[in-house]
Amino acid sequence: MQVLLKIKPKTYAMGDVVTVDLIAMHPMETGLRKDKDQKLIPTHYINDIKLYFDNELITTIIGWETISANPYYSVKFKASKEGELKAIIKDNKGESVETKSTIKPRG
């Protein structure tokens, strides 16, 4: 699973509310699709995303297989000081990926 963490816009002032975008490469199988041999493909989806700022939990996203393949999630965050933004993404098969980005307001 590859994950991209993006902060928009690129430059922002202290106290601005920025958009935090998360894009993951994931099949998000519903458990209803069949493979070539007519066997059902088991469910495989991202079910837990946690967003931390300096090790303080900001947002939790609990998701199900009803989210589209290669999912995109977006939330807001108030950039009140410099720090490290970290996202931990887990799927229902136990795979876990961690990605980081820095919050650096100008001025």
Added chain:
Amino acid sequence: MERRNFIKGIGVTALSASVLPSILQAEEIKAPTSPNALSYKDALKAITGGKTPAESPDIELIAPEIAENGAVVPIKVSVKSPMTDKEYVKTIHLISTENGNSRCADVLLTPMNGEAYFSTRIKLGKSQDVVAIAQMSDGRFLSAKKSVKVTIGGCG
């Protein structure tokens, strides 16, 4: 054949013809169910604990009126709130009315978010309503609903 028996016979065949298709349909529907199946009613109950959320203009749900591809339907939810420690939006729930698993996402927010906003892309099996429910810090539930027409379903 006597007239009486003939009329009886017609009655029986008509009855069986009307009953049979409904039995067949019931078997057809049973086959494909989502492993995490949860109906809209049950999902609503699990979220609000039996309360009925109030429809409110404070919560804005942006979804396309017509989605050509049901596998990718962009959804945006934003809730008007000051997002201070005293008054903020606790959770945003996204559910659909007709999907096998009606739940899409639960987002647990904190005042550090600054704005109560969530955006994602969801799958819709057929034309249906998308419902966003927000739980405020004082325990109130607000909701917004939008119907989406789906041209090609996107659930397997």
